[in-house]
Amino acid sequence: MALKLRLDLDLCQGYANCLIEGPGYFDFDDETEKAVLLQADVPEDQRAIAENAVRGCPARAIALEDE
Numbered sequence: 001m002a003l004k005l006r007l008d009l010d011l012c013q014g015y016a017n018c019l020i021e022g023p024g025y026f027d028f029d030d031e032t033e034k035a036v037l038l039q040a041d042v043p044e045d046q047r048a049i050a051e052n053a054v055r056g057c058p059a060r061a062i063a064l065e066d067e
């Protein structure tokens with residue numbers, strides 16, 4: 001199974017918590033004022049980081065899926 005992060009830009013409100021909670025996985029686009037998903041694939045040993053990013057997003061714009 002592979003862990004994948006999903007970012008819903010329609011929901012993203014630009015709080016930027018994900019940059020702090022999910023270091024390495026998100027960047028911020030100053031023009032759109034929304035997050036950018038840098039890397040969707042999450043190694044199993046980084047599951048906790050990805051889960052923190054999901055929990056830290058006030059807009060619930062981030063999901064972590066087991067594929």
Ligand code: SF4
Pocket residue numbers: 007011012013014015016017018019034035056057058059060061062
């Ligand atoms: S924490 Fe959520 S709402 Fe904020 S920038 Fe990241 S994805 Fe968007």
